[in-house]
Amino acid sequence: AQSVTQLDSHVSVSEGTPVLLRCNYSSSYSPSLFWYVQHPNKGLQLLLKYTSAATLVKGINGFEAEFKKSETSFHLTKPSAHMSDAAEYFCVVSGDGSGNTGKLIFGQGTTLQVKP
């Protein structure tokens, strides 16, 4: 079965400092992994996706994530935080293997606070 664990429910950084949001996954097959961002009262926006190509994935707004199979991790990073990065972030793993339902498994989310 597939699962995803976001290791921090809340992360606080200062503007201009690096961001690290941690995610571990469990999958019985080669997974697809995603990071989404959600601003208050908005839907989720796709930041980046890993689908078994390059292990270092670059996304929008300067974010990137590295797929590490040996560590079953897919941590999200950004070199320099901006105030507009304050939001909820979700790590997501594909949920149904070779099926066609497209179901995804969501982590519980990490709230990123950016201090001026």
Add this chain to the structure above:
Amino acid sequence: SQTIHQWPATLVQPVGSPLSLECTVEGTSNPNLYWYRQAAGRGLQLLFYSVGIGQISSEVPQNLSASRPQDRQFILSSKKLLLSDSGFYLCAWSGGGYSNQPQHFGDGTRLSIL
């Protein structure tokens, strides 16, 4: 390009009243469609998904139902709302027939039950 529309943005309903939330997708055909609920400060709970017209799968037993009368239209309904139905409802779509595609979300409906 593909777009997803969800309405209304906010809704306040009394307990026991009916509900209808609508979601439509443009720019793609035969998408997979999803309804989620997000309680305050919580993650996403998948309520229903659909891989085709008239094909609805329910993930959790509840007071809600879903229908897909057209290829790109997905409706969430209830005959009688409960207080526990309050929450943020999100519709999403993904490419049909593929297992590892990302989902794309609408802007959500904030539902408050009084």
